[in-house]
Amino acid sequence: MNMAQTQALRARTLTGLLPETDPLSIRQALANAHPGVSSLCRYDQESLWELDTRSLPKPLAQWRRQARDFAEERLRPLAREMDQARPAGTPMPAELRALLTDAGRAGWLTDLLPRPFGTLPLTSTPWPLTWMQCLKVEEFASACGGLMLLLCAHGLGMAPIVLSGDVNAIRRFVLPAYRQNRRGQPHLFAYAITEPGGGSDAEEGHGARQYRPGVVARKVAGGWRLNGRKCFISGGDIADTLSVFAALEGEGMESWTCFVVRSDMSGFSPVRNELKMGMKASSATELEFDDVFVPNHHVVGGLRRGWTLNRVTLNYSRLPVGAMGLGFARRALEETIRQSHELRTGNQRLLDQQPVQMGIARIMASLRSARGLVWQGAQRFAPRQSEAAMAKFHASDVAVSACEQAMELLGPHALSGEGVIGKCFRDARLTQIFEGTNQINQLGVVEDLQSILTDPGQSPLF
């Protein structure tokens, strides 16, 4: 072995571990073993991401790779620059518009429906839509949380219309927007449920029972007049179309109805964008409805069907929120590994230190366990509330914990430099809150399994 080879081998060998050429190293041992023995275990150097991708059905694996390529090429370079709040009413930065245009042309804004209506590959139809969305969201989140939300909040806004099965509504609202997006003219949707007086009340039944709705629809000739305010609406400042949930006048949350509101309707206005901790590329907007006239044919799925639609949509959207957590945890892990290569203590790389190695292993394990939970839930065509909620709160906890561990391993370096881990932490923190706080999601598991939990005689229960 010449000098260069020796140095290369040394660079590949961590302190405390044997070089791969050592006879006692497992790789060297297996290389000399009988093929029957060496086929019993794997020690190849394939990345775990690649391993997971290859375990997916072929169309999904291809989708995941495409999402990663787009995220690396278009999202990651913009991540730092776009990580800043944008006051409501200001024009969208040219870079964001260009990103949306490219995303539309590439089919990332039209992937709730299969071809020829949307851009979901026909070969993927044997697998659930949620799984596809989870794969995409993880890749986008690992590049930039804010830009991921900018692109994916659009899908959430469109989801109640698609999930309603209301063909007329799909034809009237979704398909024209799809065509625009494919032409490179971004047409975004937003999902508006949260109100200043009730965040969690819109997420669970017990709270909704007591809640007095803040946005109310009054019947008038030919349609409805909407009054009230919604808050924290992702992408609400740039959306062209919004799925707005409102109660009928004089009734409670059981009358919730989904209305399609166009941003150019008279009386509608984005009032302010919040100053958020993270995911700043996508605004959280307060919306005002001042006697907004909505025609009858803008009602989605029928009157008083909004509560159901909302709950169904949340079941579909909580799994992708879990996938966001996977993306953040993964990015924090990758950055920790990268920086622990570069940073040295004395003459040692950080990566050579046992506590750092163990920390990295712990993040890997929790990331992969969370991914298992998200993918398991996402493999059902009709996601279960308990599974979606578990995936959401567990994966988001894992994401925040991974970022905290990364900070602990790298110290202030984690918070400076490109600010990647600090940004991951700020972005990941939102996943513990939106789509129902993690506490609400934990109670959501119990709500779903109420009858099982109150009848423990059934065996086995889980």
Next chain:
Amino acid sequence: MIPIGQDEQLVTDQIRQFARHSLGRYRETPEIEPGADDAGQWIRECLAMGLFDPEAGGLWQDDDPASRRQNVLTLMAISEQSPALALHLHLQALALRVMPAPGTGKQVERLPWLSFGLGPGFPAHQLANWQPGSGARINPAHLSDWWLPATAGSALLCAPDYWERLLVPAMTRKGAQWILIRRADISQIIRDSLQAPACWSAWRPVSIQQAKRRLIAPLSPDGYRNLLGQAWLGQLAIALASVRHAADLACTYADQRRQGGSVIGKHGAVQLLLAELDRAIHLTEPTLEKLCQVPASELWWQAARARGDLHPLLCRGVNAAMQVFGGIGYMRDTGVESLVRINQMLSCLHGTPMTMQQLHQQRRLAA
């Protein structure tokens, strides 16, 4: 709660008044972030109050238990309004202990800041291992010139935005020294946000090789340990006060916000979150009180142990406060999210909890 004597209360009230008056408006208008000029003005006001005056018993000028307690209370009073400013003052006061500057008190620009700025071979989270006498060794290659940032991007100085002169520990051929570097002498600086509010930044000098460095004093093992102990004690006090503040905000919110027909404070889920906050505070307060009493020679390792144990709890506590707020906690309006950010920074600045725990164990084994 740390008991406060009458005299201490008097001083603390003065500080509190300053903090409320000067910093309060940033609470009320979260869209405005304080800039370097504001910070300079605050420091001037602190000077006027004698906060750095050695003769008036300024911050960290004495290290007897009573003074230590007073320092902790002062930092906590400021931290309730602005943990970032408390950290500024804390490190500035420590710098003045190393490099007394009588007579320069009126010139803010001339005051040095202490930065445990680090170069290749010493990532910040390993700082604590750079204890004279600890197990850590420095690669002699890094001593060939000044042990100071030599490689672009590998060095990190954590300091307020407006620093002019930094007092930095450095390793030279002659041994460990305190040296002073001037911002004006560093040819290029890359500034990074540390994600902490109120103009705290990381500075990556691209080239510091040509900068003039003034030797200030040799760095003695005992003196350095003691300084580290004070730095860590102050850091823990600042974190505690910020978490107490978060607890006040969360409790008030839990008592007002209604969900499911009742105030959220009555919900078991919220009570558990508040318990997490309470646990962090409840465990930190007596430890801080105890740290004020320990002999000077023991402060550094006792403070290391306390930081290793308690910073993670405090971070969890302030995270729980944010969770109580739900969506609005993520927005700047409530003031909780900035406490979350700065607690993360306080937790990993000048040695992470993991490093603190290792350091404590190294000391035990050595003993």
